Amino acid sequence: MDEILKVEKLKKYYATPRGLLHAVDNVDFSVERGKTMGFVGESGCGKSTLGSTIIGLEVPTGGKIIYDGRDITFPTKKELKELRKELQMIFQDPFSSIDPRMSISDIIAEPLIIHRMYRSRQERTKKVEELMDIVGIARRYAYSYPHELDGGRRQRVGIARALAVNPKFIVCDEPVSALDVSIQAQVLNLLQDLQRDHQLTYLFITHDLSVVRHISDDICVMYLGQIVEKCSAAELYLHTLHPYTKALLSAIPIPDITIKKKRILMKGELSSPIEPKDQCRFAARCPYANEECYSSCPKLMDVGNGHMVACHKVHSLEDNL
Amino acid sequence: MVEKNIQNNETVLEVDDLVVHYNTEEGVAEAVNGMSFTLHKGETLGLVGETGAGKTSVALAIMGLLPVPPSQIIRGSIKLNGEELVGKKNKEMRSIRGDKIGMIFQDPMTSLNPVMSVGDQIAEVIRLHENISKGEASVKAGKMLEKVGIAADRYKEYPHQFSGGMKQRVVIAIALACNPNILIADEPTTALDVTIQAQVLELINDLKKDYGTSVILITHDLGVVAETCDRCAVVYAGEIVESGSLEDIFLHAQHPYTKGLFGSIPRLDVIVERLHPIKGLMSDPMTLPEYCSFYDRCDHACEECKQGEPACMEVSPGHIVRCRLAHPEAMKPESWEKGQA
Numbered sequence: 001m002d003e004i005l006k007v008e009k010l011k012k013y014y015a016t017p018r019g020l021l022h023a024v025d026n027v028d029f030s031v032e033r034g035k036t037m038g039f040v041g042e043s044g045c046g047k048s049t050l051g052s053t054i055i056g057l058e059v060p061t062g063g064k065i066i067y068d069g070r071d072i073t074f075p076t077k078k079e080l081k082e083l084r085k086e087l088q089m090i091f092q093d094p095f096s097s098i099d100p101r102m103s104i105s106d107i108i109a110e111p112l113i114i115h116r117m118y119r120s121r122q123e124r125t126k127k128v129e130e131l132m133d134i135v136g137i138a139r140r141y142a143y144s145y146p147h148e149l150d151g152g153r154r155q156r157v158g159i160a161r162a163l164a165v166n167p168k169f170i171v172c173d174e175p176v177s178a179l180d181v182s183i184q185a186q187v188l189n190l191l192q193d194l195q196r197d198h199q200l201t202y203l204f205i206t207h208d209l210s211v212v213r214h215i216s217d218d219i220c221v222m223y224l225g226q227i228v229e230k231c232s233a234a235e236l237y238l239h240t241l242h243p244y245t246k247a248l249l250s251a252i253p254i255p256d257i258t259i260k261k262k263r264i265l266m267k268g269e270l271s272s273p274i275e276p277k278d279q280c281r282f283a284a285r286c287p288y289a290n291e292e293c294y295s296s297c298p299k300l301m302d303v304g305n306g307h308m309v310a311c312h313k314v315h316s317l318e319d320n321l
Numbered sequence: 322m323v324e325k326n327i328q329n330n331e332t333v334l335e336v337d338d339l340v341v342h343y344n345t346e347e348g349v350a351e352a353v354n355g356m357s358f359t360l361h362k363g364e365t366l367g368l369v370g371e372t373g374a375g376k377t378s379v380a381l382a383i384m385g386l387l388p389v390p391p392s393q394i395i396r397g398s399i400k401l402n403g404e405e406l407v408g409k410k411n412k413e414m415r416s417i418r419g420d421k422i423g424m425i426f427q428d429p430m431t432s433l434n435p436v437m438s439v440g441d442q443i444a445e446v447i448r449l450h451e452n453i454s455k456g457e458a459s460v461k462a463g464k465m466l467e468k469v470g471i472a473a474d475r476y477k478e479y480p481h482q483f484s485g486g487m488k489q490r491v492v493i494a495i496a497l498a499c500n501p502n503i504l505i506a507d508e509p510t511t512a513l514d515v516t517i518q519a520q521v522l523e524l525i526n527d528l529k530k531d532y533g534t535s536v537i538l539i540t541h542d543l544g545v546v547a548e549t550c551d552r553c554a555v556v557y558a559g560e561i562v563e564s565g566s567l568e569d570i571f572l573h574a575q576h577p578y579t580k581g582l583f584g585s586i587p588r589l590d591v592i593v594e595r596l597h598p599i600k601g602l603m604s605d606p607m608t609l610p611e612y613c614s615f616y617d618r619c620d621h622a623c624e625e626c627k628q629g630e631p632a633c634m635e636v637s638p639g640h641i642v643r644c645r646l647a648h649p650e651a652m653k654p655e656s657w658e659k660g661q662a
């Protein structure tokens with residue numbers, strides 16, 4: 001397997017008034033070059049923290065991040081700048097950290113200036129126009145401002161900006177979550193086309209199971225800072241094993257009136273992983289929990305064909321299938 | 322499954338040819354353009370459509386909560402149990418709200434007071450509509466909390482002490498405290514996680530059964546419609562472009578926009594290599610054409626479609642489509658037959 005990214009025992013803890021919050025806790029996975037690894041889970045499960053830690057926006061509390069054979073866990077400032085040309089990020093709100101007085105063309109050109117690429121103004125303008133063509137924004141918007149654009153076009157600008165430096169790996173954090181379905185479909189198709197044309201690898205973060213299933217090759221399901229299930233996208237839906245994944249899938253309303261499915265209503269709500277005990281973090285909401293589940297935290301284990309599950313009772317659950 | 326969910330055909334709400342405009346500095350936004358629909362007793366009607374389609378404007382018009390200015394009801398009628406609401410005074414509408422119609426917004430804080438305990442907020446609403454003592458209202462409010470799945474001992478807590486899902490439950494408790502005939506829920510679960518959404522939808526369904534409330538559920542999620550509604554109206558650019566039973570919409574959709582919506586959504590259970598998005602962007606309510614508003618985005622658009630507004634066609638009993646090509650005798654382009662699979 002040609003691994004572009006390998007993450008080992010990654011941890012990111014935050015100090016809070018109520019104790020240490022384990023936002024990302026001992027996360028292990030690797031991503032194959034040119035593929036899409038999806039991360040899915042409910043809000044607060046640590047998806048964004050994971051994404052920003054990987055691309056160096058947050059300093060990890062522990063663990064290892066290996067990118068293309070290089071250890072990038074604690075990069076120097078200079079290394080970080082170099083890495084930025086390879087690893088990029090697309091956010092739900094592409095302009096949250098951008099000066100609203102910059103024009104679209106300036107926004108897309110900024111990374112080119114920072115990285116001293118295409119030094120002459122002419123070359124830069126040409127590259128910006130090329131990027132606008134690639135992501136499908138008419139060139140007449142070059143001198144518009146972010147607030148003048150609709151959600152779909154704004155996201156396309158965010159994608160163009162990320163693509164400007166010719167990255168190899170893009171962390172997409174909820175890139176289509178704020179978009180209406182008809183626009184969301186356009187942007188998802190665009191991301192797929194770009195991946196094919198530019199051999200991109202994606203780490204795709206979303207709370208939407210239908211979207212993640214559509215776009216990913218492999219999927220990790222997260223719960224309170226940990227991966228609870230990991231396997232191929234098809235396998236996740238055909239042979240769902242973890243009780244949380246099952247409940248999550250059953251909660252999704254299917255736009256088909258010929259399917260009547262049984263809903264597993266989960267008790268309670270998502271808590272936050274502050275000073276978590278050594279037990280299954282899902283135990284309090286799990287319909288199958290027994291003593292064992294409260295006595296130690298289950299490890300992510302291979303149950304065959306690379307399907308990984310973190311649940312003490314996975315074998316007895318498997319038998320139930 | 323035919324029509325079994327509709328206990329009887331008693332109409333509780335009738336919206337007829339409603340037109341709502343917003344007069345702004347940039348121009349006139351034609352938000353609602355001649356919408357008509359009826360709500361029967363005990364049923365759930367889904368209003369589905371994308372951002373800017375005019376769904377919230379209709380809801381606010383029914384509630385008498387449209388901001389004036391900039392908005393203006395240009396024409397049309399809204400009848401609640403036969404009584405005309407358009408033109409009613411603010412004071413009259415205030416007593417109708419909560420008493421006869423309750424509303425749940427996407428953001429629960431729209432309806433909550435941050436500096437009053439959740440229990441007192443429910444009790445206050447009850448006292449506005451029932452002539453009972455403070456003590457009695459408190460007891461009732463506590464029961465209402467339990468009903469929406471919140472322990473009554475949290476009565477004295479404030480909204481900020483609750484999660485998004487719990488706040489939405491409090492809002493539901495407030496909306497239902499006076500036992501309204503109609504509940505309008507405007508994207509009530511859009512801001513919530515799926516597992517919490519499932520709980521809240523289940524709650525609305527249970528309460529609907531217990532109280533016989535009629536519900537208008539506004540959503541952009543066809544999945545939510547499939548699981549909670551009895552009938553459905555698809556809204557585009559301030560018009561209902563297609564309406565009917567769930568079978569009509571989910572199995573026999575005719576309007577190109579409805580079909581486009583289905584092609585746009587990724588599915589858990591059906592695997593497609595590529596989605597089939599609707600091309601272009603939502604129509605701008607400031608520059609709507611004289612002909613079909615969906616023309617620019619439609620895969621089947623032909624010269625015929627530019628000949629004025631399309632009329633509503635009843636393609637089968639109760640299934641209404643606003644598209645020229647839905648007419649049995651219309652000259653249909655080849656693409657139409659292909660999309661008919």
Ligand SMILES: Nc1ncnc2c1ncn2[C@@H]1O[C@H](COP(=O)(O)OP(=O)(O)O)[C@@H](O)[C@H]1O
Pocket residue numbers: 014015016021023041042043044045046047048049050272273
């Ligand atoms: N800077 C921070 N300080 C303290 N806690 C944080 C910080 N950022 C995130 N968290 C907490 O970490 C957890 C994971 O958050 P996040 O990664 O944003 O989740 P997601 O993206 O899955 O919604 C949450 O409980 C959140 O409150």
Ligand SMILES: Nc1ncnc2c1ncn2[C@@H]1O[C@H](COP(=O)(O)OP(=O)(O)O)[C@@H](O)[C@H]1O
Pocket residue numbers: 343345350351352370371372373374375376377378379388391606
């Ligand atoms: N307060 C307002 N001022 C000006 N225009 C408005 C206002 N509210 C809504 N509109 C216009 O009405 C249209 C429909 O809005 P709305 O009813 O909120 O749609 P939906 O709820 O379907 O997203 C919007 O596209 C916008 O142009």
Ligand code: SF4
Pocket residue numbers: 242243244280281282283284286287288289290293298310311312313314
């Ligand atoms: S380990 Fe126990 S509590 Fe945790 S998911 Fe498995 S069965 Fe449920």
Ligand SMILES: [Mg+2]
Pocket residue numbers: 047048049
């Ligand atoms: Mg996030």
Ligand SMILES: [Mg+2]
Pocket residue numbers: 376377378507
């Ligand atoms: Mg709305």
